[in-house]
Amino acid sequence: MAPVPFDQLEGFIWMNGEFIKWADAKVHVLTHSLHYGGAVFEGERAYGGEIFKLTEHSQRLHESAKILGYTIPYSVAEIDEACSTLLKMQGFEDAYVRPIAWRGSEQTSVAAQNNRIHCAVAIWQWPSYFDAEQKMKGLRLDWADYRRPDPKTAPSKSKASGLYMICTMSRHLAEARGYADALMLDWRGQVAEATGANVFFVKDGKLHTPTADCFLDGITRRTVMELARERGIEVVERAIWPEELAGFEECFLTGSAAEVTPISEVGEYRFAVGAISKTLVQAYADAVRPKRAAAAA
The missing domain is CATH 3.30.470.10 (Aminotransferase class 4, branched-chain amino acid transferase, N-terminal domain)
Structure with a gap:
Protein backbone atom coordinates (compact mmCIF):
# COMPACT_ATOMS: atom_id res chain seq x y z
CA MET A 1 0.00 0.00 0.00
CA GLN A 125 4.46 9.06 13.26
CA TRP A 126 7.68 8.32 11.41
CA PRO A 127 9.84 5.23 11.93
CA SER A 128 13.58 5.04 11.38
CA TYR A 129 14.94 7.53 8.83
CA PHE A 130 16.74 4.62 7.18
CA ASP A 131 15.50 1.08 6.60
CA ALA A 132 15.47 -0.53 10.06
CA GLU A 133 16.48 -3.96 8.76
CA GLN A 134 19.56 -2.59 7.02
CA LYS A 135 20.52 -0.06 9.70
CA MET A 136 22.62 -2.31 11.95
CA LYS A 137 24.25 -3.96 8.96
CA GLY A 138 25.66 -0.57 8.01
CA LEU A 139 24.33 1.64 5.25
CA ARG A 140 26.11 2.38 1.99
CA LEU A 141 26.92 6.02 1.15
CA ASP A 142 27.91 7.52 -2.17
CA TRP A 143 30.06 10.63 -2.55
CA ALA A 144 27.87 13.67 -3.17
CA ASP A 145 28.38 15.72 -6.30
CA TYR A 146 27.60 18.96 -4.46
CA ARG A 147 29.62 20.49 -1.62
CA ARG A 148 28.73 22.43 1.50
CA PRO A 149 29.41 26.11 0.75
CA ASP A 150 31.87 28.54 2.27
CA PRO A 151 30.08 30.18 5.26
CA LYS A 152 30.91 33.53 3.67
CA THR A 153 28.48 32.58 0.88
CA ALA A 154 25.64 30.97 2.88
CA PRO A 155 24.20 31.18 6.45
CA SER A 156 25.53 27.74 7.39
CA LYS A 157 24.76 28.08 11.12
CA SER A 158 21.04 28.40 10.37
CA LYS A 159 18.81 25.36 9.83
CA ALA A 160 17.33 27.06 6.80
CA SER A 161 15.29 25.49 4.04
CA GLY A 162 17.36 26.89 1.17
CA LEU A 163 20.50 25.13 2.37
CA TYR A 164 18.85 21.75 1.83
CA MET A 165 18.36 22.08 -1.92
CA ILE A 166 21.74 20.49 -2.69
CA CYS A 167 21.07 17.87 -0.02
CA THR A 168 17.89 16.73 -1.74
CA MET A 169 19.65 16.67 -5.10
CA SER A 170 22.59 14.73 -3.69
CA ARG A 171 20.44 12.16 -1.94
CA HIS A 172 18.31 11.61 -5.04
CA LEU A 173 21.42 10.97 -7.11
CA ALA A 174 22.80 8.60 -4.47
CA GLU A 175 19.58 6.61 -4.26
CA ALA A 176 19.42 6.37 -8.05
CA ARG A 177 22.87 4.76 -7.90
CA GLY A 178 21.75 2.24 -5.28
CA TYR A 179 23.05 3.96 -2.13
CA ALA A 180 21.12 4.97 0.98
CA ASP A 181 22.56 8.50 1.17
CA ALA A 182 25.55 10.61 0.19
CA LEU A 183 28.52 12.02 2.08
CA MET A 184 29.26 15.64 1.26
CA LEU A 185 32.57 17.46 1.18
CA ASP A 186 32.87 21.16 1.91
CA TRP A 187 34.12 23.86 -0.45
CA ARG A 188 37.70 23.10 0.62
CA GLY A 189 37.39 19.41 -0.25
CA GLN A 190 37.23 18.29 3.40
CA VAL A 191 34.67 15.79 4.69
CA ALA A 192 31.58 17.64 5.95
CA GLU A 193 28.39 15.68 6.58
CA ALA A 194 25.72 13.51 4.97
CA THR A 195 22.68 15.15 3.38
CA GLY A 196 20.76 15.30 6.66
CA ALA A 197 23.07 13.99 9.36
CA ASN A 198 26.50 14.53 10.87
CA VAL A 199 29.26 11.94 10.46
CA PHE A 200 31.71 10.27 12.84
CA PHE A 201 34.63 7.90 12.31
CA VAL A 202 36.47 5.53 14.66
CA LYS A 203 40.21 4.90 14.71
CA ASP A 204 42.26 3.29 17.48
CA GLY A 205 39.43 3.65 19.97
CA LYS A 206 38.90 7.38 19.33
CA LEU A 207 36.03 9.21 17.65
CA HIS A 208 36.91 11.63 14.86
CA THR A 209 34.38 14.07 13.45
CA PRO A 210 34.67 17.09 11.13
CA THR A 211 34.73 20.52 12.75
CA ALA A 212 31.28 22.06 12.29
CA ASP A 213 32.44 25.33 10.76
CA CYS A 214 30.36 25.26 7.56
CA PHE A 215 27.46 22.97 8.42
CA LEU A 216 25.02 22.51 11.28
CA ASP A 217 26.45 21.49 14.65
CA GLY A 218 23.67 19.01 15.29
CA ILE A 219 21.98 18.59 18.66
CA THR A 220 22.26 14.83 18.24
CA ARG A 221 25.92 15.29 17.27
CA ARG A 222 26.62 17.08 20.54
CA THR A 223 24.61 14.52 22.50
CA VAL A 224 26.59 11.61 21.07
CA MET A 225 29.86 13.39 21.80
CA GLU A 226 28.78 13.75 25.44
CA LEU A 227 27.75 10.10 25.62
CA ALA A 228 31.10 9.03 24.17
CA ARG A 229 33.11 11.09 26.66
CA GLU A 230 31.04 9.73 29.56
CA ARG A 231 32.19 6.28 28.45
CA GLY A 232 35.83 7.23 28.26
CA ILE A 233 35.91 7.53 24.47
CA GLU A 234 38.05 10.43 23.29
CA VAL A 235 36.39 12.72 20.74
CA VAL A 236 38.53 14.61 18.22
CA GLU A 237 36.98 17.44 16.20
CA ARG A 238 39.21 18.31 13.26
CA ALA A 239 39.55 18.72 9.51
CA ILE A 240 39.21 15.32 7.82
CA TRP A 241 40.29 14.73 4.24
CA PRO A 242 38.58 12.08 2.06
CA GLU A 243 41.70 9.94 1.67
CA GLU A 244 41.83 9.53 5.47
CA LEU A 245 38.78 7.27 5.29
CA ALA A 246 41.10 4.42 4.29
CA GLY A 247 42.49 4.42 7.84
CA PHE A 248 39.21 4.52 9.78
CA GLU A 249 37.69 1.34 11.20
CA GLU A 250 34.09 2.40 11.84
CA CYS A 251 31.72 5.11 10.64
CA PHE A 252 28.27 6.25 11.69
CA LEU A 253 25.81 9.11 11.18
CA THR A 254 23.92 11.11 13.82
CA GLY A 255 20.78 13.21 13.63
CA SER A 256 17.32 13.54 15.18
CA ALA A 257 15.87 11.62 12.26
CA ALA A 258 18.84 9.28 11.68
CA GLU A 259 19.53 8.84 15.44
CA VAL A 260 22.82 6.83 15.42
CA THR A 261 23.16 4.89 12.18
CA PRO A 262 26.22 2.72 11.37
CA ILE A 263 27.80 2.99 7.91
CA SER A 264 29.47 0.11 6.07
CA GLU A 265 30.60 1.94 2.92
CA VAL A 266 31.45 5.42 1.70
CA GLY A 267 32.26 5.14 -1.98
CA GLU A 268 35.35 2.94 -2.26
CA TYR A 269 35.93 2.77 1.52
CA ARG A 270 34.64 -0.01 3.81
CA PHE A 271 33.88 -0.02 7.54
CA ALA A 272 32.87 -2.53 10.19
CA VAL A 273 29.84 -2.07 12.41
CA GLY A 274 32.14 -2.29 15.42
CA ALA A 275 32.03 -2.09 19.18
CA ILE A 276 32.09 1.72 19.52
CA SER A 277 29.30 2.19 16.97
CA LYS A 278 27.15 -0.42 18.72
CA THR A 279 27.90 1.10 22.12
CA LEU A 280 26.77 4.55 21.01
CA VAL A 281 23.68 3.21 19.23
CA GLN A 282 22.61 1.72 22.55
CA ALA A 283 23.75 4.70 24.63
CA TYR A 284 21.67 7.06 22.51
CA ALA A 285 18.65 4.75 22.65
CA ASP A 286 18.91 4.75 26.45
CA ALA A 287 19.41 8.53 26.61
CA VAL A 288 16.25 9.32 24.66
CA ARG A 289 14.22 6.88 26.75
CA PRO A 290 15.53 7.44 30.29
CA LYS A 291 12.42 5.96 31.89
CA ARG A 292 12.87 2.72 29.98
CA ALA A 293 16.58 2.59 30.84
CA ALA A 294 15.81 3.16 34.55
CA ALA A 295 13.16 0.44 34.58
CA ALA A 296 15.55 -2.02 32.96
CA ALA A 297 18.16 -1.29 35.64
Missing part, protein backbone atom coordinates in the same frame (compact mmCIF):
# COMPACT_ATOMS: atom_id res chain seq x y z
CA ALA A 2 1.34 3.42 -0.97
CA PRO A 3 2.02 5.82 1.93
CA VAL A 4 -0.57 8.51 2.60
CA PRO A 5 0.60 11.90 1.24
CA PHE A 6 1.47 14.33 4.01
CA ASP A 7 -1.27 16.78 3.05
CA GLN A 8 -3.83 13.99 3.53
CA LEU A 9 -2.87 12.96 7.05
CA GLU A 10 -5.39 13.55 9.82
CA GLY A 11 -5.22 15.33 13.12
CA PHE A 12 -4.18 18.85 14.08
CA ILE A 13 -1.39 21.32 13.39
CA TRP A 14 -0.45 24.28 15.56
CA MET A 15 -0.25 27.34 13.31
CA ASN A 16 0.22 30.96 14.36
CA GLY A 17 -0.97 30.34 17.90
CA GLU A 18 -3.97 28.12 17.12
CA PHE A 19 -4.60 24.41 16.80
CA ILE A 20 -6.31 23.83 13.48
CA LYS A 21 -7.36 20.78 11.49
CA TRP A 22 -4.53 19.20 9.51
CA ALA A 23 -6.25 19.83 6.16
CA ASP A 24 -6.65 23.54 6.94
CA ALA A 25 -2.93 24.24 7.45
CA LYS A 26 -2.23 26.05 4.18
CA VAL A 27 -0.12 28.89 2.77
CA HIS A 28 -0.53 30.99 -0.37
CA VAL A 29 1.36 30.10 -3.55
CA LEU A 30 3.10 33.50 -3.38
CA THR A 31 4.51 32.91 0.09
CA HIS A 32 7.95 34.50 0.12
CA SER A 33 9.81 31.55 1.63
CA LEU A 34 8.41 29.22 -1.04
CA HIS A 35 10.12 31.37 -3.68
CA TYR A 36 13.26 32.53 -1.87
CA GLY A 37 14.03 29.78 0.63
CA GLY A 38 13.69 31.82 3.82
CA ALA A 39 12.06 29.22 6.05
CA VAL A 40 13.77 27.82 9.16
CA PHE A 41 12.79 24.55 10.77
CA GLU A 42 13.64 21.88 13.31
CA GLY A 43 13.51 18.09 13.29
CA GLU A 44 12.75 16.53 16.67
CA ARG A 45 11.68 13.15 17.98
CA ALA A 46 9.33 12.19 20.76
CA TYR A 47 10.02 9.02 22.72
CA GLY A 48 7.52 7.63 25.20
CA GLY A 49 5.45 10.81 25.04
CA GLU A 50 8.34 13.24 25.64
CA ILE A 51 10.17 15.31 23.02
CA PHE A 52 13.92 14.85 23.36
CA LYS A 53 15.80 18.10 24.05
CA LEU A 54 12.75 20.13 23.07
CA THR A 55 13.94 23.47 24.42
CA GLU A 56 17.31 23.21 22.68
CA HIS A 57 15.49 22.73 19.41
CA SER A 58 13.13 25.66 20.04
CA GLN A 59 16.09 27.87 20.92
CA ARG A 60 17.88 26.88 17.71
CA LEU A 61 14.74 27.68 15.69
CA HIS A 62 14.88 31.22 17.08
CA GLU A 63 18.62 31.46 16.42
CA SER A 64 18.17 30.26 12.83
CA ALA A 65 15.52 32.92 12.18
CA LYS A 66 17.73 35.62 13.70
CA ILE A 67 20.58 34.67 11.36
CA LEU A 68 18.18 35.05 8.42
CA GLY A 69 17.13 38.50 9.68
CA TYR A 70 13.75 38.00 11.27
CA THR A 71 12.18 37.34 14.67
CA ILE A 72 9.72 34.55 15.36
CA PRO A 73 6.67 36.09 17.10
CA TYR A 74 6.39 33.24 19.60
CA SER A 75 8.78 32.69 22.46
CA VAL A 76 10.83 29.55 23.05
CA ALA A 77 8.47 28.67 25.91
CA GLU A 78 5.40 29.14 23.69
CA ILE A 79 6.84 26.89 20.99
CA ASP A 80 7.77 24.29 23.61
CA GLU A 81 4.20 24.36 24.92
CA ALA A 82 2.73 24.11 21.42
CA CYS A 83 4.87 21.06 20.65
CA SER A 84 4.07 19.28 23.91
CA THR A 85 0.35 19.99 23.72
CA LEU A 86 0.14 18.97 20.08
CA LEU A 87 1.90 15.67 20.80
CA LYS A 88 -0.84 14.85 23.32
CA MET A 89 -3.58 15.98 20.92
CA GLN A 90 -2.21 13.72 18.22
CA GLY A 91 -2.20 10.84 20.68
CA PHE A 92 1.33 9.71 19.87
CA GLU A 93 4.01 8.31 22.16
CA ASP A 94 6.77 8.02 19.55
CA ALA A 95 6.66 10.60 16.77
CA TYR A 96 8.52 13.12 14.63
CA VAL A 97 8.09 16.82 15.44
CA ARG A 98 8.52 19.57 12.84
CA PRO A 99 8.41 23.23 13.95
CA ILE A 100 8.83 25.68 11.09
CA ALA A 101 8.81 29.47 10.62
CA TRP A 102 8.61 31.39 7.36
CA ARG A 103 8.06 34.75 5.69
CA GLY A 104 4.55 35.31 4.36
CA SER A 105 3.10 36.69 1.13
CA GLU A 106 2.83 40.45 1.73
CA GLN A 107 5.79 41.03 -0.59
CA THR A 108 7.00 38.69 -3.32
CA SER A 109 10.36 40.08 -4.29
CA VAL A 110 13.86 39.67 -2.91
CA ALA A 111 13.07 42.31 -0.27
CA ALA A 112 10.57 41.15 2.35
CA GLN A 113 10.85 43.54 5.28
CA ASN A 114 7.07 43.93 5.59
CA ASN A 115 6.18 40.26 5.45
CA ARG A 116 4.45 38.61 8.37
CA ILE A 117 6.46 35.86 10.07
CA HIS A 118 4.43 32.69 10.42
CA CYS A 119 5.12 29.72 12.67
CA ALA A 120 3.70 26.20 12.75
CA VAL A 121 4.27 22.79 14.31
CA ALA A 122 3.29 19.45 12.79
CA ILE A 123 3.69 16.02 14.41
CA TRP A 124 3.39 12.64 12.76
